Amino acid sequence: MMTSQKCCSRKPPAKTLLDIDVRGVLENVEAKYRLKLPRRVISVDFGEDVGDLFVRFRHADSTEGEATPDGKVVVHYDKKGKIAAVEIADINSWVSIATHKRVRSNERKWGSESFLKSGEATFSE
Numbered sequence: 001m002m003t004s005q006k007c008c009s010r011k012p013p014a015k016t017l018l019d020i021d022v023r024g025v026l027e028n029v030e031a032k033y034r035l036k037l038p039r040r041v042i043s044v045d046f047g048e049d050v051g052d053l054f055v056r057f058r059h060a061d062s063t064e065g066e067a068t069p070d071g072k073v074v075v076h077y078d079k080k081g082k083i084a085a086v087e088i089a090d091i092n093s094w095v096s097i098a099t100h101k102r103v104r105s106n107e108r109k110w111g112s113e114s115f116l117k118s119g120e121a122t123f124s125e
Helices: 022-033 091-110
Strands: 043-047 052-056 064-067 073-077 083-088
Touching: 022 052, 022 073, 022 083, 022 091, 052 091
Parallel strands: none
Antiparallel strands: 043 052, 052 083, 064 073, 073 083
16 A cells, blocks of 8 residues: 655755755745845855844944834844844744745746756845
């Protein structure tokens, strides 16, 4: 007797920064919280011990952090009120969403063509 397989496999948790689709995560954060994030990323830090991702868009002497209502993202603003960075908690839940949406979007636009060749891998304005 054959056992049935699950239709969808769950992506393993991110262990390094290379496991994270940063562009896809940022796109999802923008969509969920109706933010317009800067397009220039100057640094990314992955805290594998707590599973958070810190993305810096600009250098700032000091920032004010403001958590989203659900507490999953903290948006850091500089003295001029511009977004300087975002801190994303529980990155593994965002990685699964970003990966799924990217693949589905790519399938609709480009059929069976590899998404790396399709140009979908750009976080642009």
